[in-house]
Amino acid sequence: MNQFSRRKFLKISAATFGTAAVATGVGSTLSKTSAKAQEKAAKGVKQIPTYCDICFWKCGAIGHVKDGKLWKITGNPLDDLSKGRLCTRGTGGVGYYFSEERLQQPLIRQKGTERGDDKWVVVTWDEAFTFIADKMQEIKKNYGAKAFSLFSHGQGGAFFKHTLKAFGSYNEGAPSYAQCKGPRETGFVLTFGEHVGSPERVDIKNSKCIALLGVHIGENVHNSLLQEFSEAMKNGASLIVADPRYSIAASKSKFYLPIKAGTDIALLLAWMNVLVTENIYNKEFVANYGIGFEQFAQEVAAYSPEWAYAETGIDPELIRESARELAKNAPESVIHPGRHTTKYGDDSQRLRAIALVNALLGNWNQKGGFFQPNSIKVPAYPYPAYPAKDYELADNPGGMWPFADEAVSTGIRETTITEEPYPIKGWFVYATNLIHSMPDRQKTLEAIDNLDLLVVTDIFPTEITGYADVVLPESSYLERFDELFAPAFRRPSILIRQPIVEPPNGQKPAWWMAKKLAEKLNLGHYYPWNDIEDYLRTRVESAGFSYDKLKKDGVVYGSTKPLYESEGAEMNFYTPSGKVEFYSQQLLDAGFDPVPKFTRHEEPTPGFYRLLFGRLPMHTFSKTQANPILHDMKSENEVWVNADVAESWGIKNGQYIRLMNQDGVMSNTVKTKVTEMIRKDCVYLPHGFGQTSERLKSTYLKGASDAGLITNVKIDPLMGGTAMNLNFVTLVTEDSWQG
Ligand SMILES: Nc1nc2c(c(=O)[nH]1)N[C@H]1C(S)=C(S)[C@@H](COP(=O)(O)OP(=O)(O)OC[C@H]3O[C@@H](n4cnc5c(=O)[nH]c(N)nc54)[C@H](O)[C@@H]3O)O[C@H]1N2
Ligand SMILES: Nc1nc2c(c(=O)[nH]1)N[C@H]1C(S)=C(S)[C@@H](COP(=O)(O)OP(=O)(O)OC[C@H]3O[C@@H](n4cnc5c(=O)[nH]c(N)nc54)[C@H](O)[C@@H]3O)O[C@H]1N2
Ligand code: SF4
Ligand SMILES: [Mo]
Numbered sequence: 001m002n003q004f005s006r007r008k009f010l011k012i013s014a015a016t017f018g019t020a021a022v023a024t025g026v027g028s029t030l031s032k033t034s035a036k037a038q039e040k041a042a043k044g045v046k047q048i049p050t051y052c053d054i055c056f057w058k059c060g061a062i063g064h065v066k067d068g069k070l071w072k073i074t075g076n077p078l079d080d081l082s083k084g085r086l087c088t089r090g091t092g093g094v095g096y097y098f099s100e101e102r103l104q105q106p107l108i109r110q111k112g113t114e115r116g117d118d119k120w121v122v123v124t125w126d127e128a129f130t131f132i133a134d135k136m137q138e139i140k141k142n143y144g145a146k147a148f149s150l151f152s153h154g155q156g157g158a159f160f161k162h163t164l165k166a167f168g169s170y171n172e173g174a175p176s177y178a179q180c181k182g183p184r185e186t187g188f189v190l191t192f193g194e195h196v197g198s199p200e201r202v203d204i205k206n207s208k209c210i211a212l213l214g215v216h217i218g219e220n221v222h223n224s225l226l227q228e229f230s231e232a233m234k235n236g237a238s239l240i241v242a243d244p245r246y247s248i249a250a251s252k253s254k255f256y257l258p259i260k261a262g263t264d265i266a267l268l269l270a271w272m273n274v275l276v277t278e279n280i281y282n283k284e285f286v287a288n289y290g291i292g293f294e295q296f297a298q299e300v301a302a303y304s305p306e307w308a309y310a311e312t313g314i315d316p317e318l319i320r321e322s323a324r325e326l327a328k329n330a331p332e333s334v335i336h337p338g339r340h341t342t343k344y345g346d347d348s349q350r351l352r353a354i355a356l357v358n359a360l361l362g363n364w365n366q367k368g369g370f371f372q373p374n375s376i377k378v379p380a381y382p383y384p385a386y387p388a389k390d391y392e393l394a395d396n397p398g399g400m401w402p403f404a405d406e407a408v409s410t411g412i413r414e415t416t417i418t419e420e421p422y423p424i425k426g427w428f429v430y431a432t433n434l435i436h437s438m439p440d441r442q443k444t445l446e447a448i449d450n451l452d453l454l455v456v457t458d459i460f461p462t463e464i465t466g467y468a469d470v471v472l473p474e475s476s477y478l479e480r481f482d483e484l485f486a487p488a489f490r491r492p493s494i495l496i497r498q499p500i501v502e503p504p505n506g507q508k509p510a511w512w513m514a515k516k517l518a519e520k521l522n523l524g525h526y527y528p529w530n531d532i533e534d535y536l537r538t539r540v541e542s543a544g545f546s547y548d549k550l551k552k553d554g555v556v557y558g559s560t561k562p563l564y565e566s567e568g569a570e571m572n573f574y575t576p577s578g579k580v581e582f583y584s585q586q587l588l589d590a591g592f593d594p595v596p597k598f599t600r601h602e603e604p605t606p607g608f609y610r611l612l613f614g615r616l617p618m619h620t621f622s623k624t625q626a627n628p629i630l631h632d633m634k635s636e637n638e639v640w641v642n643a644d645v646a647e648s649w650g651i652k653n654g655q656y657i658r659l660m661n662q663d664g665v666m667s668n669t670v671k672t673k674v675t676e677m678i679r680k681d682c683v684y685l686p687h688g689f690g691q692t693s694e695r696l697k698s699t700y701l702k703g704a705s706d707a708g709l710i711t712n713v714k715i716d717p718l719m720g721g722t723a724m725n726l727n728f729v730t731l732v733t734e735d736s737w738q739g
Helices: 006-024 027-032 035-041 088-098 125-143 157-166 175-192 223-234 264-277 283-289 293-300 305-312 316-329 347-361 409-418 441-449 510-520 532-542 547-553 585-589 628-633 643-649 734-738
Strands: 045-051 060-066 069-075 107-109 120-122 148-152 209-213 238-242 255-257 333-336 426-430 453-458 470-473 493-495 555-557 609-614 638-642 656-661 670-675 682-686 728-732
Touching (some): 045 547, 069 088, 088 628, 125 426, 125 510, 148 157, 148 409, 175 347, 175 409, 209 264, 238 316, 255 316, 264 293, 264 305, 264 347, 305 316, 316 347, 333 347, 409 441, 510 532, 532 547, 547 555, 638 643, 643 670, 656 734
Parallel strands (some): 209 238, 209 333, 238 255, 426 453, 453 470
Antiparallel strands (some): 045 060, 060 069, 107 120, 107 470, 493 555, 609 728, 638 682, 656 728
16 A cells, blocks of 8 residues: 555645544634644544444444544444444444545546446536436436436435435335345244344343354454344353354354255254244243244144254254253344345245244343334435326336335346336446346346446446446545434434545535436425535434534434333234234235245255355455455455365365356356365355456455356245355366366
8 A cells, every 4th residue: 555655645634634624613714724723723633423334234433533634433432333342344444535446536438438348538527417417317208217226225325315206216226135134024024023124123132042044243243243242152142053154153152053055944944843842932922922823833843853954964953952942041042033134045934934933932022032123213304295106116016026125126127127117227326336246247237238327326446337327436434424324223323424534536425416416407406405414403403302412422312112021112013913923824825835834955066066155354245345454454255165175176275266156157266265164065255355347456356256156046036035045166276277
């Protein structure tokens, strides 16, 4: 890194100077005083509360500006999600500011080039918005306002959504649903009538027994979750981990179940079987709140631990003992539902099975199980009404996925390709690298090919920006105000994001871009506020809180309602029956299994291994690999290969190999991690590496991409999620890829 070269240094210090002033409210006076006085005023340390954007836990944080320069970012001790500490990624977040690879100016694809040619013309903001607005009007004239879709993952997406709705465009999607937590929400809503939500409502710090099936807490780092998990471990909670890979969490477990990938439903059915047949389920909870238990009990009678052994490879005694451990500690025991649940195509049913075991433990609204979350309803800004939506949304035409309760990103992609029920001709992509986050990349490219307009807002020249017609460079979270964050958690709260430093090259925040675009579209009246702070103040004050206090503390809290039944939490279940549905009539009516069934998934042929993937503690998806600080910690991933398998191939630890999938797609070179800590029938690759944007030099072809190898996808018939653990790879050594 040469970010401290003199030129850059001057640029940074000048930039920081002005912004620290804004944040402390002395900007106007500073501008009138002498340079010397300004210098003096900039001395010392200023602390500006905000919330982190390196992942979607959105921890409360404090930006420290020392002598006018960005110094560090730490956890906000007033905030429940960070508890005063940030994770490695949160701390390293400042690297975004120092990166020299950031997008700096708006770009328009050069006339006469193809999407993906990566040939650009630098334009002014005004030129960019004129270009976009003209194109939008043309598309609207030809296809209607419905021919647009927003894809977004991040707080700033709210402003683009507002502009698009004002234009009459309601279509949207995000990979954080149909490629992530969708099946979990469906499985839980079907059973308990409520979402798990984010942050998850799991009362893990009070749990006496925790089970994790394919949830790799420790590598998956969601700050307070990890802190609470450690607290529970310290307090002697027993841990059950089912994972084909000996994860960090597995290394802390009392029971480690090296399960064959794709067979979790068999294990869950066997646990239900043990709890019911040994009569150790929570009878009071089931009697008070359950419905359909008799039919359910009959169904699970068939799934003995011996039956499950044949599917999962887990010793029947281990299945029994672990089920008894869960029961012994109930209701202070919990199966954490995980988050990234789009794995095999029957995922909503797998998550329903997880919900059902939890229901047998009787842990809903109970200490050590799931608590009843609290949130502050922050009233929307009083905007003019949007034009009526007189068309069906394009993400789930005909409601073909009847239990989807958010928009299906890959459904929009499909509609864009097929033009059924109508053409989608414009995509707005905000802070989501669709090339890396939606599986079956060819389909994404095919859909992009069918567009008349692709606008991408990002902070780096990532893969998705390469296919754009217009690229809008956003200021990073360290440099901007943003939408408020009001999580549903133990205590109801509102958090604010505010600038700590000025953007290094005049990049702009989402709210500003969305507002300017609205003005170009003659929709300026949809932004009756002039400054983002007017907007934020109006909303915070209309929720009954002091905006000034929020700015000063970074977080404000409302009054907490009871979390547990024992404290008076109401036991309402928003299912059709108003009960916990052990047997689901609504699933049966829609043509699905009322109690989950086990289905066998395709297995790898000899010489192939199931491709599993997950997280590294120091990176988030594909969005942090170019952050210079986090890049220094880990610049490429490694593929985990079982030691016996590696030996049979003659592959040594640290050797570079390639992976080739069942469809002949070959990965970039990747280092092998030869280990005993993974089953022989799978390999494991941390997600987010092997990026292919040549303009982003620090990440270009560093490591291998799981996303590139995921060409086989199954769609969850309940909610439209794309299952991604259905791909098999073989190992290719240098002599063969060269020969
Ligand atoms: N550091 C970091 N933390 C993050 C994120 C990040 O990018 N970086 N992302 C956040 C987000 S949005 C999400 S969704 C979560 C994702 O984190 P999790 O919800 O924990 O989900 P996965 O990534 O699917 O979990 C991967 C684990 O599942 C195991 N596994 C794979 N297949 C199977 C199977 O068939 N059965 C079983 N029992 N185990 C299996 C893998 O070996 C691996 O240990 O992480 C969150 N936390
Ligand atoms: N193969 C595979 N696919 C997956 C997963 C997986 O593990 N493997 N995980 C799935 C899961 S759980 C999830 S939640 C999704 C996540 O999917 P995405 O949300 O699409 O995650 P990223 O790929 O990191 O894309 C984030 C993009 O935002 C940009 N960015 C970062 N900061 C800012 C900012 O401040 N402003 C703007 N405008 N842009 C910014 C980054 O440069 C990057 O291009 O992916 C899903 N898809
Ligand atoms: S868990 Fe880490 S990366 Fe995520 S918001 Fe919190 S500090 Fe930031
Ligand atoms: Mo996710």
